[in-house]
Amino acid sequence: MTAFMRWIAPPFVILAAAIVVFAVTSIGATGSLPRGSISQARLTSEIAPATGVRISGQAPIARTGNANANATAGAIARPGPSGRGNLSQSSSGIMVLVTLLTKSALVIGVPGLATYLAYVFFLQRRDERPVLA
Amino acid sequence: MQRFFSRMPLAGRLILDTGMLIATIALIDPHASGLSVHEWVGIVLGAVLFVHITLNWQWVVAVTKKMFASLPRETRINQILNGLLFIFMAVAVGSGIAISEEALPSLGILTSGSRVWMNVHGLSANASLILIGAHVAMNWQWVMRTVRRIAGKTVRKNPSLRPAQARGGITVNLPTGA
Numbered sequence: 157m158t159a160f161m162r163w164i165a166p167p168f169v170i171l172a173a174a175i176v177v178f179a180v181t182s183i184g185a186t187g188s189l190p191r192g193s194i195s196q197a198r199l200t201s202e203i204a205p206a207t208g209v210r211i212s213g214q215a216p217i218a219r220t221g222n223a224n225a226n227a228t229a230g231a232i233a234r235p236g237p238s239g240r241g242n243l244s245q246s247s248s249g250i251m252v253l254v255t256l257l258t259k260s261a262l263v264i265g266v267p268g269l270a271t272y273l274a275y276v277f278f279l280q281r282r283d284e285r286p287v288l289a
Numbered sequence: 290m291q292r293f294f295s296r297m298p299l300a301g302r303l304i305l306d307t308g309m310l311i312a313t314i315a316l317i318d319p320h321a322s323g324l325s326v327h328e329w330v331g332i333v334l335g336a337v338l339f340v341h342i343t344l345n346w347q348w349v350v351a352v353t354k355k356m357f358a359s360l361p362r363e364t365r366i367n368q369i370l371n372g373l374l375f376i377f378m379a380v381a382v383g384s385g386i387a388i389s390e391e392a393l394p395s396l397g398i399l400t401s402g403s404r405v406w407m408n409v410h411g412l413s414a415n416a417s418l419i420l421i422g423a424h425v426a427m428n429w430q431w432v433m434r435t436v437r438r439i440a441g442k443t444v445r446k447n448p449s450l451r452p453a454q455a456r457g458g459i460t461v462n463l464p465t466g467a
Contacts (some may be wrong), residue, residue, distance in 0.1 A: 157347075166343040177376050178383035185409050190387050190401060252321040260314040263415065268422030272429055279363045 299435045302344060306432075309337055313421055316414070328385065328392035335382035342375070367427055374420040377413045384410035 182190045312334045319327035342349065352360070352368045360368070386393060387406040394400070425432075 162346065163343065166346045166349075167339045170339050170342050173375070174379035174383070177379040181380045181383070181409065181413075185405050186403070190383075190406075255318055255321045256314055259317045263317065263418040264310075264314070264422040264425070266422070267419045268426040268429075271423040271426035275363075275427060275429075279366065 300439050303432065303435050303439070305337065305341065305344075309334060309341060310421070310425065312337075313418065317418065325391040328389050331382060331385045332392060335378075338378060338382075370420060370423055370427060374417065374424055377417040377420060380413035381410060381417050384413060 179189055182188065312330050315322055315330055316327060316334065322330070349371075352364060356368075384406045387400055388402050388410055389398075389400045390402065
């Protein structure tokens with residue numbers, strides 16, 4: 157196996173596979189491929205051309221050429237799809253750690269423990285020899 | 290480049306994998322970490338996933354070539370688990386990007402943010418978490434052997450081999466990092 161096939165090609169193959177998986181999911185879930193767009197605040201003041209959705213209930217932002225101000229305005233004006241805006245405010249302290257460890261123990265640890273026990277008791281065979289590829 | 294990666298020590302791989310697990314735990318609760326951290330960690334984790342798979346590329350190729358051939362049960366289960374994990378993680382990262390509210394907009398890219406994608410993200414992320422638990426469990430003995438080797442203790446089997454390879458699995462020449 158050449159260096160190209162071993163180290164250069166794999167990331168592109170993985171990326172292609174991931175894109176295919178995501179595209180298939182997108183078509184299955186939404187009926188079309190996902191589309192993003194450049195920040196509308198950089199392009200226009202009020203209407204997002206890609207979606208035709210008004211992105212701000214405020215008055216149109218003038219195209220002054222002040223990219224930073226417009227981008228900030230666009231980011232602020234963008235509505236959260238489900239009220240997730242409050243997620244921006246993170247908790248702090250020991251509660252974060254406790255919460256994460258508890259949840260990870262439940263959603264990762266329990267399935268992991270079950271798999272490991274199944275692996276040890278049902279799959280592991282010490283007398284098997286490796287099968288050469 | 291080949292020499293660099295082939296000499297990447299087992300400790301490096303273990304640190305990379307451990308870092309991925311820690312990042313995954315950090316992603317579990319966006320309320321706790323904050324949405325911005327959640328999104329950026331997810332994007333970085335998606336990129337590191339490429340490195341993780343590339344480092345184990347020989348195993349991927351070996352089992353893919355034998356996709357329709359007879360394989361030991363353990364290897365087949367590993368193949369299915371890893372395949373599902375890749376699919377769900379690809380969807381989780383992709384849908385996370387699709388509903389990004391802070392990371393991508395901060396780069397000037399607006400995303401769809403539709404509820405459909407939020408549901409897809411939730412489902413795929415939860416499935417990924419469960420499968421990550423199973424993935425870690427299936428490779429737990431490799432982890433322990435590697436830790437013992439790094440600690441200087443003797444191990445009975447080649448620690449460069451994943452459990453599926455060491456017992457009834459496909460054997461490939463993974464770098465030992467020695």
